[in-house]
Amino acid sequence: MFRLVARWMQRLSYPTRFAVIGAVFAIALFYLTYGLYRSNQDNVDFSSKEVVGVQYLQPAMSLLLALEQEQAQRAAADKGAVSSALEAQWSTLQQTHQALNGQLGLDKGWTALDGAWQKLKGTPALANYQAVADSLLDLIGLASDQSNLTLDPDIDTFYLMDAVTVQWPNWLNRSTQANALLLQAKGQPLVGTARDQAVGLAPLISDSLQNLQHDLAKAVAYNATVKASLAGSDEKLAAQSAVNAAALDKAIAGQAVAGSGLPAATLDVATHFQQATLQQLGSLLEARIARIQWQRDVYLACAAFAFLLSTYLFIALYLSITASWEGSRFMCRAWWNRLPLAGWIRVSICKTRTKPACWRPSARCATSCAKPCSNWWKHHANWMARPTMWRMAPARWPGAVTANPRQPPAWQRRWRS
Numbered sequence: 001m002f003r004l005v006a007r008w009m010q011r012l013s014y015p016t017r018f019a020v021i022g023a024v025f026a027i028a029l030f031y032l033t034y035g036l037y038r039s040n041q042d043n044v045d046f047s048s049k050e051v052v053g054v055q056y057l058q059p060a061m062s063l064l065l066a067l068e069q070e071q072a073q074r075a076a077a078d079k080g081a082v083s084s085a086l087e088a089q090w091s092t093l094q095q096t097h098q099a100l101n102g103q104l105g106l107d108k109g110w111t112a113l114d115g116a117w118q119k120l121k122g123t124p125a126l127a128n129y130q131a132v133a134d135s136l137l138d139l140i141g142l143a144s145d146q147s148n149l150t151l152d153p154d155i156d157t158f159y160l161m162d163a164v165t166v167q168w169p170n171w172l173n174r175s176t177q178a179n180a181l182l183l184q185a186k187g188q189p190l191v192g193t194a195r196d197q198a199v200g201l202a203p204l205i206s207d208s209l210q211n212l213q214h215d216l217a218k219a220v221a222y223n224a225t226v227k228a229s230l231a232g233s234d235e236k237l238a239a240q241s242a243v244n245a246a247a248l249d250k251a252i253a254g255q256a257v258a259g260s261g262l263p264a265a266t267l268d269v270a271t272h273f274q275q276a277t278l279q280q281l282g283s284l285l286e287a288r289i290a291r292i293q294w295q296r297d298v299y300l301a302c303a304a305f306a307f308l309l310s311t312y313l314f315i316a317l318y319l320s321i322t323a324s325w326e327g328s329r330f331m332c333r334a335w336w337n338r339l340p341l342a343g344w345i346r347v348s349i350c351k352t353r354t355k356p357a358c359w360r361p362s363a364r365c366a367t368s369c370a371k372p373c374s375n376w377w378k379h380h381a382n383w384m385a386r387p388t389m390w391r392m393a394p395a396r397w398p399g400a401v402t403a404n405p406r407q408p409p410a411w412q413r414r415w416r417s
Contacts, residue, residue: 014318014321014322015318018314018318022311022314025310026307029303029306029307029310032303033299033300033303036296036299036303037296037299037300040292040293040295040296040299041296043292044289044292044293044296046148047148047285047288047289047292048289049103049147049148050147050148050149050152050157050285051282051285051286051289052100052103052104052147053104053143053144053146053147053148053149054147054149054278054281054282054285055096055100056096056097056100056104056106056143056147057140057143057144057164057165057278058096058278059089059092059093059096060093060096060136060139060140060143061140061164061169061274061278062089062092062093063086063089063090063092063093063136064133064136064137064140064169064172064173065172065267065270065271065274066085066086066089067086067089067129067132067133067136068133068172068173068176068263068267068270069263069267070082070083070085070086070129071126071129071130071133071176071180072176072179072180072183072263072264072267073263074124074125074126074129075126075179075180075181075183075184081121081124082120082121082124090117097110104143104146104147105146106139106142106143106146108142109135109138109139109142109143110139112135112138112139113132113135113136113138113139115135116128116131116132116134116135117132117135119131120132126180130177133173133176134173137169137170137173140165140169141165141166144161144165144166149161149165154222154284154288155218155219155222155223156219156222156223156226156284157219157281157284157285157288159215159216159218159219159222160215160216160219160226160277160280160281160284161281162215163212163215163216163219163277164274164277164278164281166211167208167209167211167212167215168212168270168273168274168277170204170208171205171208171209171212171237171241171270172266172270174201174204174205174208175205175241175244175266175270176263176266176267177197177201178198178201178202178205178244178248179244179259179262179263179266180263181194181197181198181201181248181251182247182248182251182257182259182262183259183260183263185251185257185259187256187257187258188256189251189253189254189255189256189257190251190252190254195251195252198248198251198252199252201248202245202248202249202252205241205244205245205248206245209237209238209241212234212237213234213238216230216234223284226280229276229279229280229283230273230276230277230280231276233269233272233273233276233277234273236269236272236273237269237270237273239269240265240266240269243262243265244262244266247259247262
């Protein structure tokens with residue numbers, strides 16, 4: 001294998017050999033650099049789509065809060081049409097959907113939600129409110145899946161995502177249903193179907209709260225700054241959930257409970273928790289994108305510097321080798337003879353690489369370094385090829401011209417040997 005390559009290389013000139021070797025290294029460097037760039041850019045694109053998902057979730061969750069608030073009011077007094085505040089939240093979500101649906105692809109979930117909303121506007125009953133809430137929860141889950149939030153690679157952002165897109169909506173929806181049952185009872189103990197529904201909701205609300213607290217604990221354990229960013233909203237939510245659970249247990253036990261203040265307090269703590277969590281999630285995603293972009297740019301800068309430096313050193317190595325083998329004849333034929341400083345370079349090479357008689361920048365030497373010293377360079381090439389013949393007499397040098405009036409004197413032969 002080596003012999004075949006060696007024979008092939010022998011047929012090439014030295015510039016071609018260096019060009020082939022340099023091209024192999026350049027292709028390898030470009031391929032590795034592109035791989036690093038593509039990997040980092042894919043991570044940037046992945047996280048950027050998560051940011052789009054957060055932007056979509058903000059109006060969706062605001063609509064959920066407004067929907068739960070009106071549902072609680074409807075439970076206390078079942079009359080009237082859909083409020084203007086709820087319709088304003090719907091319009092905001094509709095505009096956001098039109099702007100971001102092309103990136104997320106939420107047509108299926110949106111169709112179901114739009115159908116439930118049209119039905120609610122026609123008949124504003126509690127069952128239709130709950131149907132819109134269920135469709136909205138499905139849309140939130142679909143938006144999380146389509147925006148890569150469900151596949152988030154970091155621990156803190158993943159558990160924050162799960163807390164705010166899965167556990168928090170479930171806790172809010174179930175708590176609102178339980179509060180609606182207490183409002184419908186109007187201070188009387190729960191009986192019949194209402195009591196059965198309350199018995200089923202109590203463990204579900206507790207499970208949602210426990211899962212939410214578990215997610216937050218995981219996120220805080222990985223990133224301690226998450227706790228400070230929540231600003232106590234998680235603790236307020238847990239405290240309000242305990243108050244709701246105590247009232248619901250009393251109603252299930254047959255005691256009279258006044259639950260008129262529970263819906264407003266529940267929505268207040270839920271709003272603060274949702275805003276703090278979504279804001280922290282968006283901040284962490286933006287910080288990750290900036291970090292990956294900086295890492296990508298550093299990789300590109302290092303690769304460019306390595307390529308330029310290796311090219312420079314490769315050319316320097318090529319010049320040093322060819323200057324040692326071919327001397328000033330190579331320099332006089334090189335492409336940089338056409339540069340503005342080519343004459344100075346030829347004089348310098350002539351000073352350092354030719355015999356002592358050519359050390360001074362004479363007219364002949366400045367014109368052509370090789371011509372006045374051609375015989376000497378012929379002998380010099382023989383010395384480089386056959387080191388054992390360095391001390392031989394000039395007449396025995398291979399290819400030497402014995403009857404040459406330009407043959408160096410004896411003191412120059414001693415100097416060369």
